[in-house]
Amino acid sequence: MPVTSSDTMEIRTSDDIVRVRQKVRDLAVGIGLGLVDQTKIVTAASEIARNTLDYGGGGTARVEVIEEGFRRGVRVTFEDEGPGIADVTRAMQDGFTTGGGLGLGLSGAKRLSNEFSIQSAVGVGTRIMIARWKSG
Amino acid sequence: MDRIPILKMGSALLVTIQVDMQDRLAMALEEDLTTRIAQTGARGVLIDISSLEIVDSFIGRMLDSIAAVSRLLDARTVVVGMRPAVAITLVELGLTLTGVATALDVERGMALLGERIAGAEGFDAGDIL
Amino acid sequence: MASPDQARFAALLAADRDRILAAWIGALKAAGTVGQGRITAMEMETQAREMLGHLVAAIGEAGFDAKAPAYGRLRDGLAEISRTRAMQGFSPSETAAFVFSLKRPLHEAIARAEGLDPAAAAEIGVEASVLVDQFGLLTVEAYQKRREEVIIRQQREIAELSTPVVKLWDGVLALPLIGTLDSERTQVVMENLLQSIVDHSAEIAIIDITGVPTVDTLVAQHLLKTVAAARLMGADCIISGIRPQIAQTMVHLGVELNVVSKATLADAFAVALRRIGRTVVPARPAASAQG
Structure with a gap:
C-alpha cells in the first residue's frame, strides 16, 4: 500500500498526546476527510496515544497518509515497549481496564476506525494500528 | 502551568474551555472547580465546550466526574455547546455522559441551571441568577 | 530504456x-x-x-x-x-x-x-x-x-434529498424518514439532523419513521445513537410513527428503544409544544370576537 506521507512522533508526556491529535487532524483535513470522520480518527488516535503513554510507558506514533487504488486514508501506528497485553481479546472488550479508566480506549478506538489491528506480547510491547479512509 | 479561568456569575460558576486540553490541564480544572464550589457556595456549574473539536474518553470522564463531585457539593452541572461531530464521536466511543445535564448554548444552560436550582429550593429562578 | x-x-x-x-x-x-x-x-x-x-x-x-x-x-x-x-x-x-x-x-x-x-x-x-x-x-x-x-x-x-429536516415551530424540528435505512444513509441522516439542531438552535427534534418499512437491530442502534448524540448537544428527540409490526420485531429482536416514543407525528408535536411551553387552543369564532 503506497504511503504518501509519514511522520514518526514520540509519546513521552501528555503534551505529546495533544501533538499527535493535531498532526492526525492536519493530515485528515489534508486528504479531505469530512468533519465527523476527522473527529473520529483524531479521537481514536487520542485514545490509543494515551494508552501508549499510560500502559506502555511511552512509545511512538507513526502518522501516515496512505493510498489504495483510488482512495486515500490516514493511518496511525502506535508502538511501545511496555509490559504488553496478556489477553488481547479481553482487553478489546468494553469496560476492560487495568488503569482505573472506563475501559473504552481500545474498543472505542476500534469503533471509531475503519481499520484496526493490535499485536502484543507480554514483556515485549504492543503495536496498534488504526486507519480511516475517505469514502468516495 | 496554565489554568482554565473560572468565572462567577450570581450563584453559578462559568467555565469556557477554549483550548485542546492537555490531560493535566483537565485534571487541574476538576480540582479548581471543586475548590471554587466549596469556597463560593455556588449552586450551579456551567461548562461551555463549544470550542472543543474533540472530546475523548479522558475529557468525557472529567465532565462526568465534575458533575458527580458538584452534585455531592449540592451544585448542578450543565455542559453546553457540544458540536455535532463531537457528539456523534462520543456516542460511537461508548460514552453517553448520562450523569451530565446538557443544553444547546450558554443562555439555555443558564436558564436550565436556574430552573434546577429553583426547583430544588422552591425559589423563583430570577432570585438566584 | x-x-x-x-x-x-x-x-x-x-x-x-x-x-x-x-x-x-x-x-x-x-x-x-x-x-x-x-x-x-x-x-x-x-x-x-x-x-x-x-x-x-x-x-x-x-x-x-x-x-x-x-x-x-x-x-x-x-x-x-x-x-x-x-x-x-x-x-x-x-x-x-x-x-x-x-x-x-x-x-x-x-x-x-x-x-x-x-x-x-x-x-x-x-x-x-x-x-x-x-x-x-x-x-x-x-x-x-x-x-x-x-x-x-x-x-x-x-440520501440528502430523502432526509429533509423541517422546522415545525421555533425550536422544534422534524425529520420524516422514508424508505429503507441502511448504515450509510443513517449516518447522513444523523449528521443532517444534528447540524440542523445547531443551525435552528432547536431543543426538540422529532424523528418520524412512519415511512420506514423495516427496522432491524442495526437501524435501531443508529436511531438510539442519534438520540444519544442529540442529548449530548442539549436537545431532546422524540420518535414517532413506529408501526405495530416494527414494534413487535423490535421487541423480538430484544432492541429496547429507551426513548420517548409517540404513535403519530401529531402526538409527538403536541408533546414538543408542551415542552416548550406552548398550547394549541381553538381559535375564537369570528362572530364572538366581534360581539
Whole structure:
C-alpha cells in the first residue's frame, strides 16, 4: 500500500498526546476527510496515544497518509515497549481496564476506525494500528 | 502551568474551555472547580465546550466526574455547546455522559441551571441568577 | 530504456503512422462505435491520432514498459477519453474496443516492418500485445471509476434529498424518514439532523419513521445513537410513527428503544409544544370576537 506521507512522533508526556491529535487532524483535513470522520480518527488516535503513554510507558506514533487504488486514508501506528497485553481479546472488550479508566480506549478506538489491528506480547510491547479512509 | 479561568456569575460558576486540553490541564480544572464550589457556595456549574473539536474518553470522564463531585457539593452541572461531530464521536466511543445535564448554548444552560436550582429550593429562578 | 530493436521499431512505426492510423480507424468504424450521435468520425480520428502519437513516442523512449514515465501522456489521455466515453453512454466493451482495435494494425505494421529480424519481430509482437492489453484494462478501469463516481454522487444526492429536516415551530424540528435505512444513509441522516439542531438552535427534534418499512437491530442502534448524540448537544428527540409490526420485531429482536416514543407525528408535536411551553387552543369564532 503506497504511503504518501509519514511522520514518526514520540509519546513521552501528555503534551505529546495533544501533538499527535493535531498532526492526525492536519493530515485528515489534508486528504479531505469530512468533519465527523476527522473527529473520529483524531479521537481514536487520542485514545490509543494515551494508552501508549499510560500502559506502555511511552512509545511512538507513526502518522501516515496512505493510498489504495483510488482512495486515500490516514493511518496511525502506535508502538511501545511496555509490559504488553496478556489477553488481547479481553482487553478489546468494553469496560476492560487495568488503569482505573472506563475501559473504552481500545474498543472505542476500534469503533471509531475503519481499520484496526493490535499485536502484543507480554514483556515485549504492543503495536496498534488504526486507519480511516475517505469514502468516495 | 496554565489554568482554565473560572468565572462567577450570581450563584453559578462559568467555565469556557477554549483550548485542546492537555490531560493535566483537565485534571487541574476538576480540582479548581471543586475548590471554587466549596469556597463560593455556588449552586450551579456551567461548562461551555463549544470550542472543543474533540472530546475523548479522558475529557468525557472529567465532565462526568465534575458533575458527580458538584452534585455531592449540592451544585448542578450543565455542559453546553457540544458540536455535532463531537457528539456523534462520543456516542460511537461508548460514552453517553448520562450523569451530565446538557443544553444547546450558554443562555439555555443558564436558564436550565436556574430552573434546577429553583426547583430544588422552591425559589423563583430570577432570585438566584 | 528502449532496446535498439525497440528503438528501431519505434522509428518504423513513426514512418508507418498514417497507414496504422487508417487501419485503426477502419477497425473502429467497423466495430460500429462511431456515429449514433455520440461521437463523430472526426473526433474519433483526432483522439486516435493523438494517442498513436503518444504511443510511438513512448515506445521510442521506454520500450514496452507501460509503467514508465514516458507513457504518462498516453495513460492520462486514455483515462480522459474513457471518462468521457462513460458520460457519452458508451458500454464498457465499446470503450475498451478503442484500444483493442489497435492490436491488429500494430501487428500488421510489425509484419510489414523491414530491418527487424524475425526473432526480434516475434518478441516485439508479443510485447506490443501485452502493452495493448494493459492499456485496454486501463481504459476499462477509468471508465468504471467514472461510473462509480456518478453512482456515489447520486447515492449522496438521494440520501440528502430523502432526509429533509423541517422546522415545525421555533425550536422544534422534524425529520420524516422514508424508505429503507441502511448504515450509510443513517449516518447522513444523523449528521443532517444534528447540524440542523445547531443551525435552528432547536431543543426538540422529532424523528418520524412512519415511512420506514423495516427496522432491524442495526437501524435501531443508529436511531438510539442519534438520540444519544442529540442529548449530548442539549436537545431532546422524540420518535414517532413506529408501526405495530416494527414494534413487535423490535421487541423480538430484544432492541429496547429507551426513548420517548409517540404513535403519530401529531402526538409527538403536541408533546414538543408542551415542552416548550406552548398550547394549541381553538381559535375564537369570528362572530364572538366581534360581539
